[in-house]
Amino acid sequence: MLWCRMLCVALRLVWPYLLVPWRSPLLRWRMETYGLLDEGGVPQSANTIGPKAFFRFVFLHRKELARFLRWAALLEKQR
Numbered sequence: 001m002l003w004c005r006m007l008c009v010a011l012r013l014v015w016p017y018l019l020v021p022w023r024s025p026l027l028r029w030r031m032e033t034y035g036l037l038d039e040g041g042v043p044q045s046a047n048t049i050g051p052k053a054f055f056r057f058v059f060l061h062r063k064e065l066a067r068f069l070r071w072a073a074l075l076e077k078q079r
Contacts, residue, residue, distance in 0.1 A: 005073035006066075022054035031057055 017024040028046040036044045037059055044053060058065065 001072055002070065004070040005076055009069050009072045009076065010014075020051075022049055022051050027054075 011018070012023045013028065014024055017027075021027055025046075028049045031049055031054070032044065032046040034057075036049065036053065038044050038048075038053065
């Protein structure tokens with residue numbers, strides 16, 4: 001049942017941009033502050049994040065993202 005709450009948290013974060021999550025201002029800002037780097041190792045600004053950079057970030061940081069969703073789902077359960 002935890003995975004269901006994790007999915008609900010993820011959907012709530014990207015809902016207005018469900019089909020194009022890389023356009024979400026919240027996600028782009030979080031990726032920028034997390035330290036998203038391009039292929040050359042240069043920090044990327046939120047305005048330059050596109051689909052390729054988004055999916056690369058998600059793939060490279062999938063464990064951290066899953067841990068965040070698990071934490072958020074458990075926090076939501078405590079309410």
